[in-house]
Amino acid sequence: MKQVELSLHTIYQPSEDVVAREIEGEIIIIPLAAGIGDMEDELYTLNETGKMIWDRLDGRNTLAEIAAALADEYDAPLDEIERDVLGLIEELARRKIVVAQTE
Amino acid sequence: MVSKSTQKEYVRILSPSRFDPWHGKAPLLSHLDIELTERCNNACIHCCINQPEHDAELAGREMSTAFIKDLLQQAADLGCISVRFTGGEPLLRRDFTELYLFARRLGMRVVLFTNARLITPELAQLLARIPPGKMVEVTVYGMQAESYDAVAARAGAFAGFWRGVELLREHKIRFIVKQSLLPANRSEQAEFEAWALTAADMKDSPGYSINFELRGRRDNPARNRVIESLRFSPEESVALLTSRPGYVEEMQQFCAKFMGPSGDLLFGCGAGKGACVDAYGRAQMCMGLRHPDLVWDLHRADEAEAADMSPLKFVLTEVFPKWREIRATNPDYLQRCARCFLKGLCEQCPARSWQEHGDLDTPVEYFCAIAHVQARDLGLLDEGEKAWEVEDWRERIANFSNRKSET
Ligand code: SF4
Ligand code: SF4
Secondary structure, three states: OOOOOOOOEEEEEEOOOEEHHHHHHHHEEEOOOOOOOOOOOOEEEHHHHHHHOOOOOOOEEEHHHHHHHHHHHHOOOOHHHHHHHHHHHHHHHHHHOOEOOOO | OOOOHHHOOOEEEOOHHHHHOOOOOOOOOOEEEEEEEEOOOOOOOOOOEEEOOOOHHHHOOOOOOHHHHHHHHHHHHOOOOOEEEEEHHHHHHHHHHHHHHHHHHHOEEEEEEOOOOOOOOHHHHHHHHHOOOOEEEEEEOOOOHHHHHHOOOOOOOHHHHHHHHHHHHHHOOOEEEEEEOOOHHHHHHHHHHHHHHHHOOOOOOOOOOOOOOOOOOOOOOHHHHHHHHHOOOHHHHHHHHHHHHHHHHHHHHHHHHHHHOOOEEEEEEEEOOOOOOOOOOOEOOOOOOHHHHEEEEEOOOOOHHHHHOOHHHHHHHHHHHOOOEEEEOOHHHOOHHOOOOOOOOOOOOOHHHHHHHHHOOOOOOOHHHHHHHHHHHOOOOOOOHHHHHHOHHHHHHHHHHHHHHOO
């Protein structure tokens, strides 16, 4: 599958073509438009780390800022968190569930 | 750039069949059926619900757009993730697109039941751009203009249906088909089946309607007589069932699990565990059960407000559970159905009893006869035996189910 070039200095936000619902504490991502995700009727959920990052994709902060805030909040090594952020966004961007903000 | 070497699974795919966001617990409402209108642009001779397309009085009584949106929001708040829009012909509503998009934006997956005649290029484009997430289900009433139009009682109906289906195909919208088999189109079953497997997104052979329900509003005895005359006989019904691949194995598993008398409790089924809403905003325990004592007008907000709940939550938690406790009192039912081991197999139920007899607990002879023919065919009953008189039914079911290992 196609790899996506990511930069920590970019702002990503959930695509308008998906709906995210929290059900029983889990984020469920439901593709709305055609071409999102791998197959039309698939839904997606995120692991714990993914969910923490997703909650911060508010269209205001770059990935680096999100990683820094998380490292601070959870007192965790920044490089590890940055890897997690990029890992998640890579998976989501490849499926067009998140989109990069263009100025 | 990050490579895949992180090996962490941040995003998990939930395929619909394995989708269990509640971890085995049932949400209060996972699916909602909404009948958007009883009106239809077809006038099918076997239909249990259709009202005239242009009936302004009925259209005026239908739920408003705002009411339906509020209902969808209430459902989403209870955890609902899928909705079925049905009718009548749901596409007759001018606000269909608005309601569809509203439901999709709430994250609901949509099932649309339609005769396809009102699918326009614009609607097809919308469904292609924002797919239902579940399925468009088209019912077919014939493979030729002559047969289709005779069933739909509308000249030109077949041409409209065909155009609609072609639009779905052109726009690569996934849809499945089922056929109502009637005297006018029975000879086209093979043609339909061959077409269905190539035209639609069918994994298995299509489904058929053959045991048509009587009028759900009990509004027209003359039409009921017509519907009765169009039904497959019990023997024909069972012949169609047994022609399906894997039928016996399926029945062996089914019988081992679901057969046995249910006593005087009327709702051993799932009725009232979810909700259906009729075109006028009344909640029903199931689609066919329109007995006036067992429908709840969702416009009624007082009780729900007093309980600090949405009307939909109120009906699901305070109203339906009480109705599910209703017990049979009809001596005929108590003598027969309450003691009958074919209960799981038989289509007799409070909704059928309502449609046929206007109450909740009268055995329905047509379905009784089908269940008996089917049980005889499976070797569960001998000629002339009445299922409710059989005492060694457990043994019979065990013998039948165990035959599986020998096949
Ligand atoms: S198309 Fe469906 S709802 Fe309309 S009349 Fe025919 S069976 Fe009834
Ligand atoms: S087979 Fe007859 S007696 Fe048995 S449940 Fe059905 S209607 Fe009742």
